[in-house]
Amino acid sequence: TTINVTKKRVAIFGAGDVGISTKRALEHDMTANIQMVLFIEDDQRKVGKNIDGIKICSSSQLEVLLKQYLIDELIIATTKLASKRKNEIVDFCLDNKIEVFTVPPLKSWINGQLSTKQLQNVKIEDLLEREQIKLYNEILFKQLNNKTVLVTGAAGSIGSEIVRQLLQYKPKLIVLNDHAETPLHDLKLELEEIGCSNFKLELGDVRNDLFVERIFQEYQPHFVYHAAAYKHVPMMEDSPLEAICTNVGGTKLLADLSIKYGVERFVMISTDKAVNPTNVMGASKRIAEMYVQSLYQNQEIQFQSDLSTSRTKFITTRFGNVLGSNGSVIPRFKKQIEAGGPVTVTHPDITRYFMTIPEACQLVLEAGSMGNGGEIFVFDMGQPVKIADLARKMIKLSGLEPDDDIKIEYSGLRPGEKLYEELLNNAENTLQTYHEKILIAKTRTIEYSSLSIQIDALISPAKKQESVTLVVSAMKQLVPEFISNNSEFEKLDSPKVVTMNKVG
Known part of the structure; x- marks a missing residue:
């Protein structure tokens, strides 16, 4: 007996080459139990025509059409959708129990043919991405072409993407430093796979002065991209001495050697958590920023009259959370959903800013190329994203219902965590640059000689594993705006005198 299974009714958004290829792939797939119903198209010139008897309807009527034709699945087969519109479409479909799929980019089709197995459910990353501006930058090419570049933390989420993007500017050599051997080995295999050979691996710790100096001596890098850091907020609340040794000590060592060995540009990767820090991680990055800036100013003072001496341009870049980076919230939610839940969110109102890794790294390279030295670029x-909404949307995208199929649990803020990251780009504290997405932060700078002494007084006890309390207190003196939140270090903050809103 043949079982009559109701065919799924499919609409394809986009009646261009990709849409037509998608339709044909579906029709050739004997296992796909579908009925192709209609095309939906933004381009009004195509509306009203038909392809192989399937008519093309206007996207302005999308919501009506999907309901009228009882569509079960919508396949997005165009790259031209603005992300706001894509979000509206997906929201409508999720609310109306219509599954949404996307077609992978042409380069991943097999021998130029699309296989139906490659159609994917819309991913949350697709919805959070902003309009990508892919710039091939002439200035960067002039600066980097045939030069030697050192990347620390090269095997991490940000470091490895910086490496991928550097390759298009044809440097002579990229020195890849990381202290995590397996990720560094993975990066080596990835680079070899694409036929890249202009790199050297340097496995080791950015805190090790003899190791780091040997790298500068041996390779004489022109550019340093410093992405090595400890980044997990709750872990650094538990390990403040490590945060100081790596995030402050490692940065200081690399910056000092950059001057000694005549590096042209030193680009430090920082974080929005360095702004009014509420945790050890953010404060350690703020101290690293302060050191790099003061070092630049001090170098300018020393070489004022001597124009022949080449100077190192020190540039800092700050950004928020990157999508899908190792250990970030999206991979964690995915795992929790696959396991049947619950999805844990720390607080119903917590929000974060997100950016894709490629976009963040592109802006790092851009800012690094346009800085004159001493700037902190933000x-x-x-727009900030509410993490609870993110969780709900991810559950719906998996074809499940939040609260019914998958529970959301609130676990409470973790040590050092904020509800909202500080907005960096408020007008009083930033200056515009020629790039609309890159601003310059106005920050106070501290005179080098006193800062240098204070930082040494911080690194030394941290290296010797001395009192955590003393080290964190010293951090708070260096960064007065560092006020701990939900952390054992709250007791070190000076009590606030509250006189406002007294009752009676």
Whole structure:
């Protein structure tokens, strides 16, 4: 007996080459139990025509059409959708129990043919991405072509993407430093796979002065991109001495050697958590920023009259959370959903800014190329995203219902965590640059000689594993705006005198 299974009714958004290829792939797939119903198209010139008897309807009527034709699945087969519109379409479909799929980019089709197995459910990353501006930058090419570049933390989420993007500017050599051997080995295999050979691996710790100096001596890098850091907020609350040794000590060592060995540009990767820090991680990055800036100013003072001496341009870049980076919230939610839940969110109101890794790294390279030295560049991160909404949307995208199929649990803020990251780009504290997404932060700078002494007084006890309390207190003196939140270090903050809103 043949079982009559109701065919799924499919609409394809986009009646261009990709849409037509998608339709044909579906029709050739004997296992796909579908009925192709209609095309939906933005381009009004195509509306009213038909392809192989399937008519093309206007996207302005999308919501009506999907309901009228009882569509079960919508396949997005165009790259031209603005992300706001894509979000509206997906929201409508999720509310109306219509599954949404996307077609992978042409380069991943097999021998130029699309296989139906490659159609994917819309991913949350697709919805959070902003309009990508892919710039091939002439200035960067002039600066980097045939030069030697050192990337620290090269195997991490940000470091490895910086490496991928550097390759298009044809440097002579990229020195890849990381202290995590397996990710560094993975990066080596990835680079070899694409036929890249202009790199050297340097496995080791940016805190090790003899190791780091040997790298500068041996390779004489022109550019340093410093992405090595400890980044997990709750872990650094538990390990403040490590945060100081790596995030402050490692940065200081690399910056000092950059001057000694005549590096042209030193680009430090920082974070929005360095702004009014509430945790050890953010404060350690703020101290690293302060050191790099003061070092630049001090170098300018020393070489004022001597124009022949080449100077190192020190540039800092700050941005918020990157989508899908190792250990970030999206991969964690995915795992929790696959396991059947619950999805854990720390607080119903917590929000974060997000940016894709490629976009963040592109802006790092841009800012690094346009800086004159001493600046802290902040990136326009778009709109903040409510993490609870993110969790709900991810559950719906998996074809499940939040609260019914998958529970959301609130676990409470973790040590050092904020509800809202500080907005970096408020007008009083930033200056515009020629790039609309890159701003310059106005920050106070501290005179080098006193800062240098204070930082040494911080690194030394941290290296010797001395009192955590003393080290964190010293951090708070260096960064007065560092006020701990939900952390054992709250007791070190000076009590606030509250006189406002007294009752009676």
